[in-house]
Amino acid sequence: xxxxxxxxxxxxxxxxxxxxxxxxxxxxxxxxxxxRPLIQHAVEEAKAAGIEMFCxxxxxxxxxxxxxxxxxxxxxxxxxxxxxxxxxxxxxxLQIESGNLSYVRQPQPLGLGHAVWCAREFICDEPFAVxxxxxxxxxxxxxxxQMMDAYEQVGGNLLSVFEVPREQTNxxxxxxxxxEDGRLVAVKGLVEKPDPADAxxxxxxxxxxxxxxxxxxxxxxxxTGAGGEIQLTDAMARLIGSQPFHGxxxxxxxxxxxxxxxxxxxxxxxxxxxxxxxxxxRTALRDMI
Ligand code: UTP
Numbered sequence: 001x002x003x004x005x006x007x008x009x010x011x012x013x014x015x016x017x018x019x020x021x022x023x024x025x026x027x028x029x030x031x032x033x034x035x036r037p038l039i040q041h042a043v044e045e046a047k048a049a050g051i052e053m054f055c056x057x058x059x060x061x062x063x064x065x066x067x068x069x070x071x072x073x074x075x076x077x078x079x080x081x082x083x084x085x086x087x088x089x090x091x092x093x094l095q096i097e098s099g100n101l102s103y104v105r106q107p108q109p110l111g112l113g114h115a116v117w118c119a120r121e122f123i124c125d126e127p128f129a130v131x132x133x134x135x136x137x138x139x140x141x142x143x144x145x146q147m148m149d150a151y152e153q154v155g156g157n158l159l160s161v162f163e164v165p166r167e168q169t170n171x172x173x174x175x176x177x178x179x180e181d182g183r184l185v186a187v188k189g190l191v192e193k194p195d196p197a198d199a200x201x202x203x204x205x206x207x208x209x210x211x212x213x214x215x216x217x218x219x220x221x222x223x224t225g226a227g228g229e230i231q232l233t234d235a236m237a238r239l240i241g242s243q244p245f246h247g248x249x250x251x252x253x254x255x256x257x258x259x260x261x262x263x264x265x266x267x268x269x270x271x272x273x274x275x276x277x278x279x280x281x282r283t284a285l286r287d288m289i
Pocket of ligand 1: 012112132
């Protein structure tokens with residue numbers, strides 16, 4: 001039985017340039033999907049997968065993320081006095097047990113690999129999950145919980161993966177596949193943003209990872225890769241061969257909420273899943289079209 005995954009890292013220090021001007025003063029992770037911000041969807045997904053300790057890798061201007069999970073005495077008291085108990089429960093449920101939510105600062109956006117490296121003292125020496133809140137999956141079971149089931153079978157490192165159009169491989173981290181067995185894919189290599197002609201497959205890494213702490217040995221080299229950034233993909237590629245390494249084809253639809261179109265589509269899809277919104281949204285969309 002592999003060691004239990006108790007900790008998750010949420011890299012949220014990026015600049016969100018694809019979503020300007022919306023993200024000039026508001027962190028991308030605070031943009032709402034249906035009725036809750038992206039970061040809340042991500043934290044709820046982690047909780048549903050059994051995660052107990054949470055670490056946000058933040059940067060300048062990201063304090064609304066901290067406030068969102070904080071106790072807001074004035075708000076809670078006002079809701080209580082007004083008898084708005086449903087809403088009071090909604091905000092109380094947001095809280096994470098004292099001491100189980102940590103923040104580390106990434107002083108400069110040097111890349112996803114560097115952001116994860118910033119959380120090394122929080123992780124210490126155990127397996128951990130990484131969740132990118134701007135990528136969301138709508139499926140029958142939360143994506144990270146699906147991955148935990150698979151992790152119990154194979155252990156090691158596990159990346160959620162999905163198929164991308166071959167002409168778009170230069171936007172993603174791509175798998176070099178050794179063999180496929182149902183939803184599990186044994187990985188023999190990883191390439192960040194390869195040209196379509198050089199891409200070893202069209203299976204791309206998606207923003208959910210389960211990693212072993214040895215990744216920090218490789219991240220500590222601070223080697224830059226595609227786009228001049230310290231890439232998580234490059235450090236992961238170095239672990240292959242020394243530890244089990246698999247892709248996992250999750251069940252569900254993936255949305256890139258860091259992209260304007262992806263964000264709009266995600267909002268429609270999530271609203272259509274909500275019993276309290278679905279009928280009204282469906283009718284309104286029909287009228288509009
Ligand atoms: P993105 O590639 O989406 O970059 O990062 P970004 O800066 O957030 O957005 P764009 O591309 O400029 O629009 C993927 C994830 O990695 C985090 C981001 O916050 C996001 O969750 N990240 C990226 C960091 O935390 N630090 C970095 O240096 C880079």
